[in-house]
Amino acid sequence: MxxxxxxxxxxxxxxxxxxxxxxxxxxxxxxxxxxxxxxxxxxxxxxxxxxxxxxxxxxxxxxxxxxxxxxxxxxxxxxxxxxxxxxxxxxxxxxxxxxxxxxxxxxxKKLHTYFCECTVETQLVKDTSKEDIKIATALDVDRIMHLRKQITEFELADNSGKLLRQAIETNTGRTYYIEKNGEIIACASTSAENSLSAMVVGVCTHPNYRGNRYASQIVSKMIQDFIAEGRTLCLFYSNPAAGRIYKRLGFEDIGTWTMYR
Known part of the structure; x- marks a missing residue:
């Protein structure tokens, strides 16, 4: 039934x-x-x-x-x-x-990805103090979307900005970012935050600023915050190079996740 x-x-x-x-x-x-x-x-x-x-x-x-x-x-x-x-x-x-x-x-359209989880702080990037990592408010949504639209690997839905704003306003997701001269140049978000865990999504760096470990610094900060809150972080990836970076930060594969979009 x-x-x-x-x-x-x-x-x-x-x-x-x-x-x-x-x-x-x-x-x-x-x-x-x-x-x-x-x-x-x-x-x-x-x-x-x-x-x-x-x-x-x-x-x-x-x-x-x-x-x-x-x-x-x-x-x-x-x-x-x-x-x-x-x-x-x-x-x-x-x-x-x-x-x-x-x-x-x-x-x-089918997308098959690896699903991984981070439950402990291991091998975190220790130089996060070099950059001021901030947590976005609803006022930052347009700037975040401006960055995401410049990431060729991303396929953004028409309602992406609306859903990002909803996540921030309902406390079901947060976005960490680094900015330069008023422009957000790297960010990562959580979604589906709950009492046990959250999903890391939208990890990206502006093409002009890649190679500076900004995204790793942001994800490290997220891990530290969530472990301190007694929760775990999960994410999925399809790019093996990205997977190696996440594993260095403490994520471990636990299975696979499939999306039809």
Missing amino acids: IRKLTEQDHEQVISFLKKEAAFNLFLIGDIEAFGYDQDFQELWGQFTIENELHAVLLRFHDSFITYFGNSFQPEAFMNQFINYDHIKLSGKSEVVEQFENLTNLKLG
Whole structure:
């Protein structure tokens, strides 16, 4: 049986998602921040006859995230996608890649990435004091987006600025940055911040300032702050060179993550 999830299901939902808390940080973060009764967020669960939860699907704006156990059949959630011609779906690779077998589901472009986690401070960049690393407010969103638009590796959605502003204003994400002469030249953000963890996203440096370890300094500062708060940081990467940098900072691969955009 599939039904809409409500606040009454919260304890059971969180207990289910904590089985793999790192992989479910987006789900946990969105639930903790926005709950079960928002126009931009919906959640569904699949239950057994014994009322055991073994699958969750979340819609956040026009994107979906899912997690389920071994006994789940992905076609059970087809009705939740019926109004979408282009499906933006993400999650643990072993989970979401099962949706590829559904011929009536129009998934977006596939991106397969490595998923890693940092739980302790190791090999951090020790010279962060050389640069003044700041945390952005909503007033900095336009400057951050100006930098991101100059990063050729980034594919920015039309609502990227809106989502960044929402993350800052709802405390579900923060952006650390370094600026020169009033221009942000390097930054990194968190998203889906929750009581256990957060995801590192949008790590970038202006092309004219690369090679100065600004991004490493920023990520090191983020690690220090989150470890001090008793939380872990996660991120995904597809570039092996970037992966080596993150691993030097203390991140370790724990699996893979797939997105359809």
